[in-house]
Amino acid sequence: QSVLTQPPSASGTPGQRVTISCSGSSSNIGSNPVNWYQQLPGTAPKLLIYTNNQRPSGVPDRFSGSKSGTSASLAISGLQSEDEADYYCAAWDDSLNGVVFGGGTKLTVL
């Protein structure tokens, strides 16, 4: 069971906007920034969002992140077929003294 809680699945049609939630506690999301990773099928994870809402170079602005209290969310607008992937949230946990991940959300583009 993962320390951060994500829905196991999400879906949307091309062009739609979808959001993926990530719930934690005061020792992780409540006191530290959140990062998001995208893992396309059969590939290594890739940094998608860092420090709650920052996009690395090359990540389309269709992807955005936000955080409030002990929860965070990833939004994908203008959904495209190539967005079909697993998405993971992550944060440092002060109690565990380590990085904790969400269980991952499998995004399906219908």
Added chain:
Amino acid sequence: EVQLVESGGGLVQPGGSLKLSCAASGFIFSGSAMQWVRQASGKGLEWVGRIGSKTDSYATTYAASVKGRFTISRDDSKNTAYLQMNSLKTEDTAVYYCSRRDCSGGSCYSAFWGQGALVTVSS
């Protein structure tokens, strides 16, 4: 171009040892922190641990599940990070990814990832 290439994976019996290497190129390795993340087949990501740069006195931190069994080290002269795994258990079976650990705005994250190395612990 940043490149991270893991090697050393394979099949090992329970209780055995294995050492993974992560060869880095395309950036100043000696100034970068590195970390390892693993993923069991069909499962999510699990943080293994990290090692700081010389500036951080090569400080290491480990997940509770591997502490005392795994050791992360680095050789800046070879631009390589290592993951020494001892007393391996069947539940350590996973793909192991090395990544460059960057920090910004109070947040640290895996900015770049290798392709992964498969470790199978089985008799």
